[in-house]
Amino acid sequence: xxxxxxxxxxEEMSEGLSxxxxxxxxPTRSDHVVVEVEGAGWCQTDNHIIEGMWTPYVDxxxxxxxGHENAGTIVEVGDEVTTVEEGEQVICHPxxxxxxxxxxxxxxxxxxxxxxxPGLNTDGGFAEYLLTSERSVIPLDTVDPVEIAPHAxxxxxxxxxxxxxxxxxxxxxxxxxxxxxxxxxxxxxALDAMSAAEIVAVDIKDEALDLAEECGADYTVNSTDEDVxxxxxxxxxxxxxxxxxxxxxxxxTTSLGPDIVAPGxxxxxxxxxxxxxxxxQDLVDAEMAYRGTLVGKYSELEELVALVEQGTMDLHTSxxxxxxxxxxxxxxxxxxxxxxxVIKP
Numbered sequence: 001x002x003x004x005x006x007x008x009x010x011e012e013m014s015e016g017l018s019x020x021x022x023x024x025x026x027p028t029r030s031d032h033v034v035v036e037v038e039g040a041g042w043c044q045t046d047n048h049i050i051e052g053m054w055t056p057y058v059d060x061x062x063x064x065x066x067g068h069e070n071a072g073t074i075v076e077v078g079d080e081v082t083t084v085e086e087g088e089q090v091i092c093h094p095x096x097x098x099x100x101x102x103x104x105x106x107x108x109x110x111x112x113x114x115x116x117x118p119g120l121n122t123d124g125g126f127a128e129y130l131l132t133s134e135r136s137v138i139p140l141d142t143v144d145p146v147e148i149a150p151h152a153x154x155x156x157x158x159x160x161x162x163x164x165x166x167x168x169x170x171x172x173x174x175x176x177x178x179x180x181x182x183x184x185x186x187x188x189x190a191l192d193a194m195s196a197a198e199i200v201a202v203d204i205k206d207e208a209l210d211l212a213e214e215c216g217a218d219y220t221v222n223s224t225d226e227d228v229x230x231x232x233x234x235x236x237x238x239x240x241x242x243x244x245x246x247x248x249x250x251x252x253t254t255s256l257g258p259d260i261v262a263p264g265x266x267x268x269x270x271x272x273x274x275x276x277x278x279x280x281q282d283l284v285d286a287e288m289a290y291r292g293t294l295v296g297k298y299s300e301l302e303e304l305v306a307l308v309e310q311g312t313m314d315l316h317t318s319x320x321x322x323x324x325x326x327x328x329x330x331x332x333x334x335x336x337x338x339x340x341x342v343i344k345p
Contacts, residue, residue, distance in 0.1 A: 002345065003127035004325045005063040009052030013329035016050040017066065017126070019322060025123070025131035030080035033132050035092060040125040041069030041150030042320075042328045042341040044182070044271065049120065050329065053273075058121045067343070068094045068118055069152040070125030071145035074137070081134045089145050090137040091305060092125070093298045094118070094153050097135055110294045126325060128345045138302055142309050150182065150315060150340040151304055156296030158183045158247070159304050161268045162190035164291065165243035168266065169197040174236045176200045176260060177217070179247035180208040182340040183270060185215050187245050189313050192216025197242070200235055202228055207338060211316065232260040241265060250274035257290065258282035266291050317342045 001024045004017040025034055046066050048054060071091040074084055084090060096116040097104050103111035118124040118132060140148065148155075169175055175195070177188050180203045191199050192215065200219045201212035209220040221231040232241060240262035246253050249271035257267035258278060263286055269276075270293045283289070296304075307313045316339025320328050328341045 001128035002322060003065040003123070004067070004322060005065050006050060007063045009050065009055070011051055013047060013050065013333045014326050016329050017325055019325075020063070022065070022127070024129050027076060027078040027131070029133075030078040031134045032078040033074055033081060033084065033134055033137055034076040035070065035072045035090060035130045035132060035137070036075045037070055037125045037127060037130050037345045038072040039070075039146035039149035040067040040343045040345065041152065041154060042325075042332065042343060043069060043150075043153055044332060045153070046119070047329055047333055048273065054120065058117070060121055065123040065125075065127050066119045067124035067126035067130075068120060069150045069154060070118070070130050070132075071140070071149040071152065072130070073145070075129070078134070083134055084137055084139060089140045091140060091145065091148055091152050091301065092130065092132050093136045093138070093301050094295055095136065096133040099135055107297055107299060109298050110296075126322065126343055126345065135298070138298075138305055140305065143305070146319065146342055146344060147315060147317060148305070148308055149342055150317065151186075151308065152301065153295060154182050154340055155186050155304050155313070155315070156301045157270060157293060158187035159190045160296030160300055161245050161270045161293040162187050162194060163300065164293075165191065165245060165266065165268060166194045168243055169195040171196040173197045173242040174200060174239065174262075175243045175245065176202060176232060176241040177212070177245045177247065178202045178253050178256070179271060180212040181247065181335075182337070184208075184247035185211050185316060185339060186313065187247060187270070188212050188215040188217050191245070193307065193312050200232060200241065205335070211338065215314075228256055229259045236262075244268060245270060247271045251277065254290070257288060258286050261286055261288045263287055268293055315340060319344055
């Protein structure tokens with residue numbers, strides 16, 4: 001089969017991956033599932049993996065097939081698989097978990113002690129077939145796998161962050177969403193669906209802000225033309241934002257927290273790549289917190305699939321062939337993709 005493989009780390013996205021001929025995966029455990037990939041979302045994390053940014057955090061044996069937002073049709077199952085069968089269309093939670101450690105038993109999939117992460121530390125879905133596990137797949141009833149694939153990571157990451165934020169939001173409060181791209185436009189919809197708070201969308205492009213309004217934003221701020229701190233202060237009448245969802249995670253955005261957050265509020269870091277450089281007193285004075293977001297739970301992906309099938313969540317995508325994969329990486333690097341890119345192997 002054909003697969004898009006990373007052979008060495010590079011900052012040149014135009015030549016990051018090569019299309020190789022490799023063996024089709026086969027079940028080697030009784031709980032394994034082989035999925036014929038119909039759609040695999042491209043993520044900013046894929047760019048970061050190509051750059052080598054993840055090497056301090058996980059062991060990666062190169063060459064490796066990337067792709068962690070996967071959906072398709074089951075073509076083979078292990079001997080003890082009972083909840084799904086060949087021919088079913090599924091979306092795949094990004095990780096394979098053991099089901100036995102404490103984290104798994106409490107439902108915190110991303111903390112599994114024996115976690116395998118296709119596309120990050122084992123072969124992923126930028127290929128014709130993907131090896132995953134029974135615990136990772138969720139059947140699809142009415143949704144096209146190509147259309148829903150990016151929800152496997154982008155969707156549940158944004159949903160997971162919004163769900164935490166919603167716990168602290170109330171009617172009349174404000175939430176600020178920074179960066180209305182592949183993650184942010186999902187996050188705005190999740191906030192709109194689950195809370196009665198006013199939503200302020202911030203981006204550097206008018207096209208992204210138009211998308212934010214379509215997704216439910218009540219106010220928009222173009223940070224190229226406006227001072228974000230002054231704009232949020234005006235919109236909130238000086239109260240600040242109870243919750244900030246930062247889908248960029250650059251130095252310029254993480255530094256906004258203490259200046260726009262309401263007392264006791266949170267700045268959720270969803271996108272990443274920058275750093276947090278704030279005096280400790282800023283956090284003490286505002287009694288604010290920076291909170292990280294690591295994908296989401298299996299149960300949250302089930303909830304998100306239900307919202308998609310109900311028509312509550314709309315994913316904006318563009319489709320590309322496997323041969324165009326480096327072009328996609330380069331486009332994303334230059335912020336030339338609105339919404340989410342999907343590879344169709």
